[in-house]
Amino acid sequence: MHKDVFTPENSAMLLIDHQIGTMAWTHSHDINLVKQNALKLARIAKAANIPTILTSSMEDQIQGPLLPELEAILPEAFEARVKRPGIVNAMHHDGFNQAVKATGRKKLFVAGVTTEICVTFPVLQMLDEGYEVQVSADASASYTKYGDDIALRRMEKAGAIITTVDQIISELAVDWTSPLGQKLVGILNYH
Numbered sequence: 414m415h416k417d418v419f420t421p422e423n424s425a426m427l428l429i430d431h432q433i434g435t436m437a438w439t440h441s442h443d444i445n446l447v448k449q450n451a452l453k454l455a456r457i458a459k460a461a462n463i464p465t466i467l468t469s470s471m472e473d474q475i476q477g478p479l480l481p482e483l484e485a486i487l488p489e490a491f492e493a494r495v496k497r498p499g500i501v502n503a504m505h506h507d508g509f510n511q512a513v514k515a516t517g518r519k520k521l522f523v524a525g526v527t528t529e530i531c532v533t534f535p536v537l538q539m540l541d542e543g544y545e546v547q548v549s550a551d552a553s554a555s556y557t558k559y560g561d562d563i564a565l566r567r568m569e570k571a572g573a574i575i576t577t578v579d580q581i582i583s584e585l586a587v588d589w590t591s592p593l594g595q596k597l598v599g600i601l602n603y604h
Contacts, residue, residue, distance in 0.1 A: 419547060419584055421461035421593065425518040426454060428467050428552075429503055429525025429532060434477030435470075436526050439554035441561040447526070448480065450552035450578045453600055454524055455486040457578075460596040461585055464516040467494040468503050470531070502534035504542075513539075520545045522581060524552035529564035540572045547574040549581060 431451045436444055458465040467490050469479050484491040495509040503509045513521070521544050525532040532553050539546050548568055555561035569575050582601045586594040 417545070419520045419522070419545075419581075421463050421585060423518060424463055424520040424522060425513065425516040426458040426463050426465040427503075427513065427521055427523045427525075427535075428454060428465065428483070429523065429535065430468065430470050430476070431480050431483065431524075431526055432469055432472065432476045432478060433480065434475045435531075436480075436554070438556060439526055441528070441555045441558045442551070444554065447552060447554045448482075450549065451480065451524055452482050452486065453578045454522065454549060454552050454581070455483055456600045457582060457585065457597065458490075459486055460600060461593055463522075464518065465490040466509065466512045466516070467491055468497060468506075468509050469494055470497045470501075471499050472496060501530060502538060503531070504535040504538040509535075513544075519543065520547075522547050522549060524549040526553060527555045527560075528553040529555045529560040533564045533568055536568050536573050537571050545574075546572075547576045547581065549578055550575050551577045 465487055470476055472478050495512055497506045500506045521539060523536055523546055536546050550565055565575050582597045586597040588594045589598050
């Protein structure tokens with residue numbers, strides 16, 4: 414197996430600010446698709462037993478609560494979500510940074526809204542701190558396509574791997590006939 418491959422045993426899933434209000438501000442991608450992909454990532458994490466950290470910013474403001482479907486899929490992670498008071502870079506928030514460290518994983522799958530604000534800055538810091546990061550571009554979105562593209566380019570130039578939900582599913586499955594592969598193929602085809 415390739416040494417850099419992400420596996421359920423060495424990776425963690427970080428879902429940043431998939432909040433009802435925040436998602437409504439994005440126009441770079443079909444928001445229903447972004448939502449569906451974010452929920453797919455939550456289902457992948459559950460199926461593969463990957464440690465997952467959810468975080469939200471200013472839930473009591475216009476940003477609103479996290480998607481309620483996340484609570485249905487990952488009740489424990491939802492309950493333990495890191496509520497940030499307004500810190501832009503989630504990695505600057507002690508609670509979030511410590512939660513990421515506490516997973517003991519150096520390979521991180523990251524998705525969030527918006528890509529250019531809530532994803533870019535923590536990802537740049539994660540890379541600085543020695544984590545390997547895959548950013549799921551299709552489970553993230555920005556105000557504009559232009560802003561989204563530039564954010565993805567900036568993260569990629571810094572060393573992040575830009576990927577998609579279906580690539581993540583395939584990388585983790587390894588073999589569709591394995592028990593995990595069987596679970597993940599169901600998520601791959603879930604609409």
